[in-house]
Amino acid sequence: MKNSILILFFFVLKTNVGFSQTKAIVIDSITSKTIPYVNIWVENENNGTTSNDYGEFIINETDSTKNIVFSAIGYKRETVQISQIKNIIYLKPETTVLEEVVLTKKKESKKIVIDKFKKSKIHFYYGSGKTPWMVGKYFPNEDKYSDTPFIKEFAFLTNSEIENAKFNIRLYEYDSLNFIGNSVYDKNIISSVKKGKKTTIIDISDLNIRFPKKGLIVVIEWLIIESNKREYFYTSKGIKKKNTAFEPMFGAVAKDTNKYAMVYRGKWMKTFKNTNQSIKNYKDKYSELAVSLTLTN
Structure with a gap:
């Protein structure tokens, strides 16, 4: 007998009939290069998207007073009100202070x-x-x-x-x-x-x-x-x-x-x-x- 498989999908249910779309591109504030695969969320809500290979994104949200949170590895987290998003979002690179480590050569024998x-x-x-x-x-x-x-x-x-x-x-x-x-x-x-x-x-x-x-x-x-x-x-x-x-x-x-x-x-x-x-x-x-x-x- 075949084993049953359950898939837990994370969907967002909306009652709104229409959406307003916000389009922009995410850019590194130092290098001016686009940033792909940025995690983009409506603050405190289960609504979001990801920037594509070219840093571009589209997000659907009807309330322009809500905030959008931008999160990417190596960059400071940025929160921007939807009404303030124009064409470009700049993210600042984040400097992480790491503990002092002693460098050793890997052997890979274990x-x-x-x-x-x-x-x-x-x-x-x-x-x-x-x-x-x-x-x-x-x-x-x-x-x-x-x-x-x-x-x-x-x-x-x-x-x-x-x-x-x-x-x-x-x-x-x-x-x-x-x-x-x-x-x-x-x-x-x-x-x-x-x-x-x-x-x-x-x-x-x-x-x-x-x-x-x-x-x-x-x-x-x-x-x-x-x-x-x-x-x-x-x-x-x-x-x-x-x-x-x-x-x-x-x-x-x-x-x-x-x-x-x-x-x-x-x-x-x-x-x-x-x-x-x-x-x-x-x-x-x-x-x-x-x-x-x-x-x-």
Whole structure:
């Protein structure tokens, strides 16, 4: 018998019939270069988008008094009222003060894999509708990692109906008060996935990133860009309807606690319990991003 699969999409329901559109381009205030893949949200709401490869974006919102929040790795967060957005949004590069580190040469003679998942056990997927969102997983630091301090690679379970669908990886230090602390790496890690259900390996060994002392949060971010767009039909109350999703989808494991799982929907929050779940293994459990981490020396 086929296993059932549940996909959790993040959609935004609106009662408004018409939308007003705001169009602009995001630019680096120092270099004047466009900034791709900026996370763009209506402040305190589940409405947003992503700037495309050329830094361009369109956002739908009827209330011109609301604020738009612009967030991108390596740049200061910017909040602008919709009525003040003209043609260009400038973001200022952010300087992060890092702790002093001792440089050592990597040997890669040792490695350790953390939280390896079983592909056959996963029947729940995170997916994105028309609004971008992020899902994060916290890896606490442990003494046994001291001999393998460098992050070598990540493994995700992905499912995509589009070849080479892109997504972004953000890496943060853990913060016990705010979940998300300082960025561990100040650039986007744009990655792509193959079509179908795959274990997607992302090797970042060339970045020489050390596992943070306070623990690591791995965040995947959907990109609301045309090349990721997928339109499909579904039936509701006997009526055939058309909808839009953005690939890829990411597998999730069922957990008894949400201690290590978080989502971003306008703000960071812990995941909710799946009380209405139809899949037995996930009912009354918390969903946690299926990602394993490989460390090396």
